[in-house]
Amino acid sequence: MGIDTSVVWSIIIFFAVFMYVLLDGFDLGIGMLFPLTPDKRDRDTMMNTVAPVWDGNETWLVMGGAGLMAAFPVAYAIILSGLYLPLVFMLIGLVFRGVAFEFRFKAMEHERHLWDKAFISGSVLASFFQGVALGAFLDGITVSGRSYAGGPFDWIAPFPLLAGFGVMIAYLLLGATWLIMKTEDQLHARMVRLARPLALALLGAIVIVSIWTPLRDPAVATRWFSFPNIALLAPVPVLVLVAVALLLRSLKGTGAQLPQRLPFVAALALIFLGYSGMAISIWPHIVPPAISIWEAASPPGSQVFTLVGTLFILPVILMYTFWSYWVFRGKVKSDAEYH
Amino acid sequence: MFGFSALDLARIQFAFTMSFHILFPAITIGLASYLAVLELCWLRTGRQVFVDLYHYWLKIFAVTFGMGVVSGIVMAYQIGTNWSTLSEYAGSILGPLLAYEVLTAFFLEAGFLGVMLFGWTRVGPGLHFAATCAVALGTLISATWILAANSWMHTPQGYAIENGRMVPLDWSAIVFNPSFPYRLVHMVLAAYLCTALIVGAAGAWQLLRGRDHPAVRKMLSMAMWMILAVAPLQAVVGDFHGLNTLKHQPAKLAAMEGHWENAPGAAVPLLLFGVPDMAQERTRYAIGIPHAGSLILTHSWAGQIPGLKEFPREGRPNALIVFWSFRIMVGLGLLMIVLGAWSLWLRRKGRLWNTRPFLRFALWMGPAGLVAILAGWITTEVGRQPWVVYGVLRTADAVSPHGAGPLAFTLALFVVAYFFVFGTGTAYVLRMIRKGPQHVDLQRPTEGGPGEQRTPMRPMSAADVGTDDGDDGPAGPAAQGR
Numbered sequence: 001m002g003i004d005t006s007v008v009w010s011i012i013i014f015f016a017v018f019m020y021v022l023l024d025g026f027d028l029g030i031g032m033l034f035p036l037t038p039d040k041r042d043r044d045t046m047m048n049t050v051a052p053v054w055d056g057n058e059t060w061l062v063m064g065g066a067g068l069m070a071a072f073p074v075a076y077a078i079i080l081s082g083l084y085l086p087l088v089f090m091l092i093g094l095v096f097r098g099v100a101f102e103f104r105f106k107a108m109e110h111e112r113h114l115w116d117k118a119f120i121s122g123s124v125l126a127s128f129f130q131g132v133a134l135g136a137f138l139d140g141i142t143v144s145g146r147s148y149a150g151g152p153f154d155w156i157a158p159f160p161l162l163a164g165f166g167v168m169i170a171y172l173l174l175g176a177t178w179l180i181m182k183t184e185d186q187l188h189a190r191m192v193r194l195a196r197p198l199a200l201a202l203l204g205a206i207v208i209v210s211i212w213t214p215l216r217d218p219a220v221a222t223r224w225f226s227f228p229n230i231a232l233l234a235p236v237p238v239l240v241l242v243a244v245a246l247l248l249r250s251l252k253g254t255g256a257q258l259p260q261r262l263p264f265v266a267a268l269a270l271i272f273l274g275y276s277g278m279a280i281s282i283w284p285h286i287v288p289p290a291i292s293i294w295e296a297a298s299p300p301g302s303q304v305f306t307l308v309g310t311l312f313i314l315p316v317i318l319m320y321t322f323w324s325y326w327v328f329r330g331k332v333k334s335d336a337e338y339h
Numbered sequence: 340m341f342g343f344s345a346l347d348l349a350r351i352q353f354a355f356t357m358s359f360h361i362l363f364p365a366i367t368i369g370l371a372s373y374l375a376v377l378e379l380c381w382l383r384t385g386r387q388v389f390v391d392l393y394h395y396w397l398k399i400f401a402v403t404f405g406m407g408v409v410s411g412i413v414m415a416y417q418i419g420t421n422w423s424t425l426s427e428y429a430g431s432i433l434g435p436l437l438a439y440e441v442l443t444a445f446f447l448e449a450g451f452l453g454v455m456l457f458g459w460t461r462v463g464p465g466l467h468f469a470a471t472c473a474v475a476l477g478t479l480i481s482a483t484w485i486l487a488a489n490s491w492m493h494t495p496q497g498y499a500i501e502n503g504r505m506v507p508l509d510w511s512a513i514v515f516n517p518s519f520p521y522r523l524v525h526m527v528l529a530a531y532l533c534t535a536l537i538v539g540a541a542g543a544w545q546l547l548r549g550r551d552h553p554a555v556r557k558m559l560s561m562a563m564w565m566i567l568a569v570a571p572l573q574a575v576v577g578d579f580h581g582l583n584t585l586k587h588q589p590a591k592l593a594a595m596e597g598h599w600e601n602a603p604g605a606a607v608p609l610l611l612f613g614v615p616d617m618a619q620e621r622t623r624y625a626i627g628i629p630h631a632g633s634l635i636l637t638h639s640w641a642g643q644i645p646g647l648k649e650f651p652r653e654g655r656p657n658a659l660i661v662f663w664s665f666r667i668m669v670g671l672g673l674l675m676i677v678l679g680a681w682s683l684w685l686r687r688k689g690r691l692w693n694t695r696p697f698l699r700f701a702l703w704m705g706p707a708g709l710v711a712i713l714a715g716w717i718t719t720e721v722g723r724q725p726w727v728v729y730g731v732l733r734t735a736d737a738v739s740p741h742g743a744g745p746l747a748f749t750l751a752l753f754v755v756a757y758f759f760v761f762g763t764g765t766a767y768v769l770r771m772i773r774k775g776p777q778h779v780d781l782q783r784p785t786e787g788g789p790g791e792q793r794t795p796m797r798p799m800s801a802a803d804v805g806t807d808d809g810d811d812g813p814a815g816p817a818a819q820g821r
Contacts, residue, residue: 051453051456051457052452052453052454052456052457052458053453055404055405055408055448055449055452055453056446056449056450056452056453058408058412058449059441059445059446059449061412062411062412062415062441062445063438063441063442063445063446065415065416065419066415066434066437066438066440066441067438067441068434069418069419069426069430069433069434069437069438070430070431070434070435070437070438071434073426073427073430073431073434073504074427074430076419076426076427076430076434077419077423077424077426077427077430077739078423078427079419080416080419080420080423080426081419081420081421081423081739081740081741083420084420084739084741084745084749085745085749087416087420088420088749088752088753091412091413091416092752092753092756094409094412095409095410095412095413095756095757095760096756096760098405098408098409098412099405099406099409099760099764101405102401102402102405102764103402103405103763103764103767106398106402106767106770106771107767146427147423147424147427147740148423148739148740149740152741152742152744152745298430298431298434298435299431299501299506299507301431301506301507301508301510302431302432302434302435302506302507305435305507305510306434306435306438306439309439309442309443310438310442313442313443313446314442317442317446317450320446320450320451321446321450323450324450324451324453324454327453327454327458327461327462328453328457328458328461
């Protein structure tokens, strides 16, 4: 056959997690933007831009987990038990945030602020601890044999905590640029003003991680700076700068040229670049630094069985996901009739 | 911590988060199908009553679905965080089944849920109905994969053990394992019954309050037909499931029956009451019907089933829990059959709408389905102990290498968060149920097609109207249900 299913699976999982970062990224970002938009009507509008799609967005997280368990059960077992506390905090955050979508509109007027707070703190908690989990994962997981051998608090270290803030900034930028695309008037203007400092902050975070990563890990340094890799990877930082420039430029329009879709597209490109950079750094490890994708692979029978369905079903899922976004396309206006 | 080991805490945590989770999918499986039926009835008859009921139950569906999603994400991750040895040992088999659930069910539900909840004015009636059906189908497919995975852990087959982990040999044997068909049918019927009981109770409550509308009558009537048809069917399916358990998990069945040993040639009685005592190896205060156990389980006058003493002590499930959870489930099931039969009798006499004892009974039976599902789930899951993969991997060997400290901490976190979040959610659901079906204006877009009308009529929550304008006022009892 000549097809390495472990490679195909790592690409599928990479894709699923990327979809998650993109899609749940902007709706988590909206939760963190709530404190900056105190107006109740604006908050309703913000919520309404994602209410029909957030559930689908979150499903990519479950897909990443289930795919990992199916194709790389060893990695699933080690990573999830190794990142135990950050993941539990993330889950608790997602619980509060997820129900806030429905509860907020069902709460009585005097208790609605509680669900606003649940939405905000849930989004912050989930975003920060996703970043912490990512940082701890990149930092390396202590493994002995086929199981986790580190302590419960290994994630309390400078790099994971920085990654936590980095992911928060990334999601905030996604959320702000999504709202630029989906809203109008004063909310739109407010998000345009917010997007610039967020873009610069994200650029700063990317620069710090890019300098820190090779210093921390000689293997990554070798991979990045040896020939021909350095020539192949050189476009990545260049493209990052191009994306930031494009983003900042697209925020400048006035009148009929008001920023619309372009900032969101540029933010997506920026996050895609950062995410790919990380994947390139750890390849072919799935539990850095110890276990490669082949060592963690489930038997061919499991990988092939799941792959057949995935390759047929995933395109269909992408089609109707797109359709659902299409049905709810366009600007969401603030609603004057709301009681 | 309080004498609990890490294993105990991991089990308590799983049992706690799972028992919350299982209730929401049970309601959404039933409600999604009910909504599809309501919309179909509306498309065929054009009667307003179906639209009103659709939108009434849609809001309740939306809240329940939201709670099911978030508690489900916790379950998806808990298998890895708390049971990493199980994930590593059996992940090559369980992983693909769960991956297929996500691919075929989760995305289907999620993709069409937005259109179902918020697309009433954005897509045409046919397309909207298709979205409702897609969501209903998604809930059923989801149940299918989850029960395939769960049943396989009860009756594993189609695998080999290589290099200290399980490897799939035959996927059709894995999916269609011996207990899967019984478990799947039993669970789906339970979900339908559970929803019918809730819908029926909502109708009965409105009638008891004197709110006699066509929509209220319609929902009570539909629910009672459903209970009448499904409750006896469920008893038959349950009986088959019991025979299957006798064949594949005899220790569980012995615990369900509180049956310890067979004297030569003696028949097995059917115990109605008793207190199984694990230490003394007998069932105290047993009250039973002679020969009935033999008749039901072996279909013969003096047939014997294995007793608990035939299994080593460390291979026995906790008989006290299993014995009683099973009796609670069966007892409630019998009451459901009574409810269905009573409704038929009253319907014949034309008194279904105004017989207060009946309406009160229907109201009190509202949560019976949920309780029966929990009891049934406890029966089957405690009954398989000490195994997590029956006969292959013990629960004690499946747990993650965490200390008791972090597990106690996260357990406390889940308990506080769940009671707050799902307690409030339940209060909101009860408030919405209490409000009753409202008249819904059939606003379809007059100009343009899908997506043309860009301004939603109201904020896009399925809870389009706050519940504080209910006629009981904001100071009603459920309003303070937190």
